[in-house]
Amino acid sequence: MSWWREAVVYQIYVRSFADSDGDGVGDLAGARERLPHLVDLGVDAIWLTPFYPSPMADGGYDVADPCGVDPLFGDLEDFDALLAEAHDAGLKVLVDVVPNHTSDRHPWFAEAVAAGPGSAERGRYLVRDGRGDEPPNDWESVFGGPAWTRLPDGQWYLHLFAPEQPDLNWRNPQVRADFRKVLKFWLDRGVDGFRIDVAHGMIKHPDLPDTGLTEQISLLGHGELPYFDQDEVHEIYRDWRVLLDSYSGGRIGVAEAWASTQERLARYVRPEELHQAFNFALLEAPWSAAEFREVVTDSLATTGQVGATTTWVLGNHDVRRPVTRYGGGELGLARARAAALFSFALPGSVYVYQGEELGLREVLELPDELRQDPIWSRSGGADLGRDGSRVPMPWSGEQPPFGFGPGGSWLPAPAEWSASTVEAQRGDPGSVLRLYREALARRRALPALGDGDLTWLDAPEGVLAFAREPGFTCATNFGDTPVSLDLPGDLLIRSDSAEEWRGTLPPNTAVWLKTGKS
Missing domain, CATH: 3.90.400.10 (Oligo-1,6-glucosidase; Domain 2)
Structure with missing residues (x-):
């Protein structure tokens, strides 16, 4: 079994994870110091967002030198130390690469x-x-x-993004050859793979035709655009796959790709191309049993046709946090807990964005003068942008920045997060952190979970139930009233704080049951 087919990958947004030097910005040394948290959490790999030299017009996704480390985050020695310590702890390491564009300072x-x-x-x-x-x-x-x-x-x-991010011409052989050298640079240092930013965007229609449309971004993942998901992009990934396969240890490529259909998304993970593609369909689905079931069924069917596994993603640094998306407050938190348990039980690989294991909400009330996302500035303040999902991690203590580092933090954490720190949740049996730790430990231990298949079970309206062999059932109540379920089995874990199973599933709650031998 290839490790990536059922891995749990934890996304570290480097500037907001942990600060070692007190400048208020997370760095590679800080991430290294916090690796024990990830080992305890039970993940298999980490994905580091860009740490390369950059003017930071778009949080580091405007890269001026793809083979270095920005002094804000440390240096190559810091990266090598983080990589070595992660490997010693049994963690794979993926790094972000940004091939669609460079910085205008490149x-x-x-x-x-x-x-x-x-x-x-x-x-x-x-x-x-x-x-x-x-x-x-x-x-x-x-x-x-x-x-x-x-x-x-x-x-x-x-520039499909900010003016400071000019798009490369990937029909130019020099561009292709040079980026292959970038990949080799990091592979030779020992990274286990790459998360490929805007993997659908490198090839544009050769005629550069008008779209005739406004608000074109609304078609991302839902319609066709002449600058995204062009057929020729797959030539690039076939070449990259040969390179990845030339290294030992199962090095992988993961596409951040948006396509108009699940079938077109599956093309990125054909046997001769990349290993994984982010499946954003579950992230985009509203809290609905019908919507979640449709996403899961379609995703498994299309990736199965090409022999790939799918990924399950509930959040990342580009979208509002699940707690807020699902309604906010206690309701949003209950749904986010249930969604996590639901996704951890599905066949395939799981991605967890930092802070999800703490049940953090989106911080919507940031002072305008502190916002850094170009979406905020280019929209004239009409769109709050993505800064609210990037507020630094709360680790310990009663006051901001909650152990993030010895100084302040580049974005302020809300005072209420004193109850959500890693330290505060570690000893609380009903905390989100304890739920994640127990669920991921069971996921690793149960032979039914990870890669494989599922079978949908009959369930009342508003409830999804599925079985996985050997001996496992997951049921989730998406409704707002309790439901009685005729599901035999012994309780493994549930998303609320109850400790027994008597056949009644509360609203916005998921449960795992052991059935027969497992």
């Missing part, structure tokens, strides 16, 4: 601007003549506004 872009129209240097990026004083087409930035910015000589360059 040496290549400076050379492209200086070299002028028609130059080989400019050919590394998507630079075109405009239509008079208008951009080459009507493409929109994911962050709002046009996806084109004009250079001093009159040509325009494409």
Whole structure:
């Protein structure tokens, strides 16, 4: 069994995980110091968000040097120490790579601007003549506004994200060859794989046609756009797969890919391409038994057709936290606990975003002057952006920044988080942290869980129940009233704080049962 087919991967948003030097920003040394928490939690691997040299126009996803470490986060020695200690603790390590674009401070872009129209240097990026004083087409930035910015000589360059993030031209052989060197650099250092940012975006339609649409981002994952999920992108991943397979130890590629259908998403994980693709369908699903069942059924069917396993994702640094998405307060927390238990029981791999194991909510009340997400600034404040899911982790103590580091923190934590710290939850048998630890320990121990199949069981409306062999049943009540279930078995764990099973499942609650031999 390949390790990644059933791994639990923990996402570390480096700048918000742990600060070792007191500057208020998380770093690699801080992450290394907190590895025991992840071992105790029971995860199999960690994914580190970008720590490369960057002007930080988009939280480090604007990379100026993909083979270095920004001084804000440490240096290569800090990375090597983190990697070695993680491996010693039995944890795999994935790093983020950002192939769709570079920073505008990358040496290549400076050379492209200086070299002028028609130059080989400019050919590394998507630079075109405009239509008079208008951009080459009507493409929109994911962050709002046009996806084109004009250079001093009159040509325009494409940036599907911020203007500080010019898109690379992946039809240029030099771009492909250079990024292969980037992958080798990190593979040679010992990383176990890559999370590939905007994996669907590197190839654009060669004609750069107009879309004729506004609010184009609303089609992401739901419709077709000429700059996303183009067929030629798969040539890149077939080449990368050969490289990954040339290294021992099961090195993997994980696509952050959005596609218009589950069938098109499954193409990224065909046997000769990548190993995993984030399945955002469950994350996007409303709290509904019918919606969750449809997502699970479709996801398992489509990935099964290509012999792959699926991933289950409830949150990350780009979306509102589950507690808030599911209604907020105690209701949202109960649903988030149940959703975690539901997803941990599904076939495949699971991704956990830092703080989910603490039941953290989205911090919506951040002071405007502290917000750093370009979505906030480019929308003129109309969209709060993603900073609310990036507030630093609370580790201990009664006052902010709750043990995040010896100084302050780049975003302020709410005072109420004193009850949600790792320290506060560690000894509380009813805490979210204890739920996660117990569930992940059982997931690792039970032969029924991880990779494999499931069988849906008959259940009342608003309830999902499925069996996995040998001897396991999961039932989740998505409704707002208790439901009596004729499900035999002994209680393994439940998402609320009750300690017995008498056949009645409360609202917004999930339960795991041991049935027969397991």
